[in-house]
Amino acid sequence: MVPERHDELRQLLQGLAESLDITDAQYEAAVKHYEAVGDWLNKDNSPISVNDPKIYPQGSFQLGTMIKPINDADQYDIDLVCELKDLQKKYISQKQLKQMVGDQLMENECYRKMCKERKRCWKLQYADSTHFHMDILPALQDGDSFRLFLENKGFSVDWTDLAIAITDNTLPNYEHIDDNWLHSNPKGYSEWFKERMKIQFDARRKMLAESIRADVEDVPEYKVKTPLQRAIQILKRHRDLMFPEKNQKDDKPISIIITTLAAQAYNNEANLLDALDNIVDGMTKYIQTRNGVTWVPNPVNPTENFADEWQKHPQREIKFRQWLQQIRADLDATLSAESLHDMTERLKPRFGDRIVNEVASKAFPTTYVSANALASAAPIISITNPIKPWRT
Numbered sequence: 001m002v003p004e005r006h007d008e009l010r011q012l013l014q015g016l017a018e019s020l021d022i023t024d025a026q027y028e029a030a031v032k033h034y035e036a037v038g039d040w041l042n043k044d045n046s047p048i049s050v051n052d053p054k055i056y057p058q059g060s061f062q063l064g065t066m067i068k069p070i071n072d073a074d075q076y077d078i079d080l081v082c083e084l085k086d087l088q089k090k091y092i093s094q095k096q097l098k099q100m101v102g103d104q105l106m107e108n109e110c111y112r113k114m115c116k117e118r119k120r121c122w123k124l125q126y127a128d129s130t131h132f133h134m135d136i137l138p139a140l141q142d143g144d145s146f147r148l149f150l151e152n153k154g155f156s157v158d159w160t161d162l163a164i165a166i167t168d169n170t171l172p173n174y175e176h177i178d179d180n181w182l183h184s185n186p187k188g189y190s191e192w193f194k195e196r197m198k199i200q201f202d203a204r205r206k207m208l209a210e211s212i213r214a215d216v217e218d219v220p221e222y223k224v225k226t227p228l229q230r231a232i233q234i235l236k237r238h239r240d241l242m243f244p245e246k247n248q249k250d251d252k253p254i255s256i257i258i259t260t261l262a263a264q265a266y267n268n269e270a271n272l273l274d275a276l277d278n279i280v281d282g283m284t285k286y287i288q289t290r291n292g293v294t295w296v297p298n299p300v301n302p303t304e305n306f307a308d309e310w311q312k313h314p315q316r317e318i319k320f321r322q323w324l325q326q327i328r329a330d331l332d333a334t335l336s337a338e339s340l341h342d343m344t345e346r347l348k349p350r351f352g353d354r355i356v357n358e359v360a361s362k363a364f365p366t367t368y369v370s371a372n373a374l375a376s377a378a379p380i381i382s383i384t385n386p387i388k389p390w391r392t
Contacts, residue, residue: 008340008364010273015359016351017230017272020067020237022076026131027222030061030078033126034134040111041082041104048100051084055136058186063193064222065232065259069131070240070352078134081186083164087140094167095175098122101138120168120182139164139184146183146301155302159188163301188300196263200226200270227275228266232259234276238327238350243319251313253320257296257306261286264299280327340368 022030038055041048059079060066069076082101102122105111114125121137146163150156165181173180194201205224209216235258243252265282269275288295293311298304310317330350337343340360348356360368 005335005337005340005343006273009334009337009343010271011363012343012347012356012359013234013272013276014230015363016237016347016355017225017233019355019359020233021225022066022068030132030134034078034080037080037105037111037124037134037136038082040108041101046104046107048084048104051086053101054083054085055080056083056187057081058137058190060255060259062186062190063232063259064225064229065236065255067233067236067240070237070244074131076132078132080134080136081139081164082136083139083141085141089140089142089145089165089179089181090177092140093175093177094171094173094181095169097140098138098167098169101136105136117169119170120166137166137184139166141165142181142183145179146185149183150301150303153303157188157300157302159185159191159300162187162191183301183304185298185300189298192299193259193263196266197226197228197268199268200228203270227269227272228263228279230272231266231276231279232262234272235262235279235327238330239323241350241352242323242326248319251316251319253316253323254306257320260296260299260306277331280324280331283324284321340364344368 034055034057038053040046041053041055043049056062057078058081061078066076084097084100087097098117102115102117105115105122105124111124116123116125118135121135124134124136126133141163142165143161143163145165147160150160163183163185166184168174168182171182201224204226205219205221206216208224209219212219236255239253239258243249261283262279264286265279266275267278269278286296287307288297293305294307294317295305296307298306307317310320330346334343334346337346344356344360
């Protein structure tokens with residue numbers, strides 16, 4: 001590929017990733033809504049206010065890797081934790097903890113209408129016009145217990161003090177006081193994820209602060225996007241369009257596996273194209289095999305296998321590896337394009353005609369329009385055709 005093509009693809013990928021972001025207004029609305037839930041749970045006459053319930057996000061919303069739904073009418077979900085202080089597993093059951101949170105939510109007439117119980121959480125289904133719902137996971141602090149749990153198994157992991165114990169109404173001990181709860185550590189995972197991109201995150205936050213003449217600490221973290229976060233957004237949209245049918249929903253690669261392997265493969269590349277290229281090549285190196293079982297360990301809990309479903313459903317590992325191979329083929333084909341028009345045509349099957357046209361027109365307002373008009377009758381090369389891999 002000539003340098004010009006390389007730079008064009010980098011700009012297209014950057015534009016595509018940015019187009020997948022939720023808007024600032026959507027982000028701020030979501031924060032406003034979950035803070036309102038926290039205020040309600042903490043109000044003076046709330047029975048659980050003595051436990052100082054804290055609401056905080058987890059998952060893609062917290063990591064900065066959330067993407068818009070494919071269809072504008074679809075909703076996006078925000079995963080939240082409701083963490084209560086000064087409660088211990090030896091004094092309370094999972095059911096009691098979950099009910100404490102649910103009962104207080106039901107005291108609010110508005111929340112009562114939109115609240116539904118799920119296996120582990122309470123779901124708040126907001127009006128269609130807001131385009132999102134929130135899953136609130138009841139939890140209690142469990143750092144000491146989690147650290148001992150890992151040490152007894154021969155592991156020593158950072159951020160264990162941030163661990164929580166969570167509820168699950170499918171467990172046999174759900175209704176009984178029992179020390180054996182499910183562990184989770186969303187704050188610890190978030191800290192691990194930040195460490196994987198720290199160099200680029202700090203550099204970009206500083207640049208943004210300088211551009212608006214503000215102190216670095218005054219720049220909201222969600223405003224900063226590293227090549228790792230952008231690459232994950234690209235990978236997730238590629239996955240969504242490769243597995244569009246509802247009957248493939250269970251088999252398509254799950255986000256936590258994509259995010260974990262991508263973060264492990266990321267080497268703080270400053271360029272999105274370089275980052276994506278190296279991530280795609282490096283992800284499988286971090287898939288382990290333990291006693292014949294495929295493992296993608298949780299980096300903040302090595303006893304948890306994110307790929308545990310692959311053993312029961314082997315086709316899911318096959319689909320994951322096929323998806324990675326397709327990404328590699330798609331990148332190689334796009335990197336081998338001889339023109340801007342060919343490049344965009346090869347991106348369209350994986351990101352959609354409308355969005356690719358919008359991004360290309362914005363990035364190359366003169367070149368793309370004229371090239372597109374001249375090549376409108378030219379044959380389109382399928383991105384699935386075998387093409388010799390390109391490397392820098």
